[in-house]
Amino acid sequence: MSGLIITPLQPVLLLPSSIAGRPSDDQHYDSTSSITTQNPADVVGAEPPVGCAFTIGKSSDIGKFLVATRNIRADEIIIDAEEALAVGPKQATHPVCLNCYRRVDGSYLCPLCQWPLCSEVCAQMENGAHQKYECQLLANREAYPTKEELEQEDCRLYDCIAPLRIVLDNHRNPERSRLWLGLEDHRLYRQKIGIWHVDRKTVVEPVLNKWQLGENTNEEELQRACGILEVNAFEVCDDDKTISARAVYSHACLMAHNCVPNTACCVNPATQRMTVRAAVDIPAGQMITTSYTFTLDGTLRRRSHLKETKFFDCCCPRCCDPTELGSHLSSLACPRCSGRNYTVPEDPLNPASFWKCQGEKCGNRIGSDQVNQLLACLQRKADELNYDDFQGLEIFIETWSSLLHPNHSLLIGIKYYLCHFYGNAPGFLLKEMSWRFLTRKMKLCEELLNIARILEPGDSNFHGSLLREYELAENELFQRMAIEEEEENELSHGDHE
């Protein structure tokens, strides 16, 4: 879906694991379960900073995670501007400056290694990551992208930079090895699936064969670095999406996933420092969580995304609930009761589960094949939508609302896009919009805000951006009403005269 922003920040990788022994549904740390808080000295990796509100817990299924050591108030900063352990360009990115990660057009090249940078400012940065890590090595090998490679929107050569930096950081800073050692890479699982071969082709082979850096590293180290990035990295981007980077942090990366996270994260695109705030009150003993996936995707899609990219089976309370905590992001209109009731999976954790109408008198069941066929067909239609054609989007919503719950992820993604389209797109700026579109924007924001209250409660980025859009539209509406009232008063005043 072009232009659809789910949240400003998403971790870019995935992992596996079963969840037996997972935290109880309300995520409270339970001293009788297999979850334990660790003596910091026993945990390989980062130790909690002195005076912070969390410690590091560990369970056989989730691995390490952050857990609150005292009650944390909503909006309190839990991790304050944490410096990244390593930063590098995202995979398959457009060409970017190797210091500030802004898009480059190849017109300015690093005088030493000939890789594109944004300007002299980044070329002369003494402490820039490019100068610190790969510049001299690449210059020695005359290893730089060709003109054709720099024209690609998904230049795979950039995939090699972040893993190479992790390997070099490990070699050069033995005191940091403990931090790197503490990060999960899911090596055994990755070896069994396609991603291992993709990393071999896009990272290991170029670094060892094309750039001939065999004296500096080996396949083992590069695969480990790729795994660390896949499992732990957060995406760094700015509002205009010109910055394209990924970063690994020693504390923020330990946050476990929950499809209803209790924090809001934000990375400063200029410094790549990560700040984590509590979105809601977090009681002592509760896990501190973030979401690794897209809030507005339904359970089937979220779980398969988490499995494919973060390699684990999510069994959080939202995934286990057929109605997704009442948000109904996956629910279908029941074909038998003409849409008066909704059909939900009997076992949401099982993709082959039967679906059943929730209407007490109906209880109609449908097989997963039928559901999957319907959803695949609607997904194809959604993928073909032109996002500049708002009428086409509105028609899609109206047409398929007869088969889907109004909050279904296929509709809600488009509604979220339209919330921002109305009021911001050329021809639809707040001042230019008719009353009809202004009230439509407010109605869409209200629908989305109801979902945000369930799925990203508190002061989350998602909730905040919707509230801002709603308030902008509401202000415009009040201003217009005030002007109309004034005009009416003037008219009636004129009549009296």
Ligand SMILES: C[S@@+](CC[C@H](N)C(=O)[O-])C[C@H]1O[C@@H](n2cnc3c(N)ncnc32)[C@H](O)[C@@H]1O
């Ligand atoms: C970014 S790392 C988090 C730190 C990691 N637990 C560790 O020990 O290094 C992501 C990995 O943690 C585990 N994980 C996080 N949240 C989980 C959850 N809700 N259920 C199961 N595993 C989870 C998965 O193995 C996932 O690939």
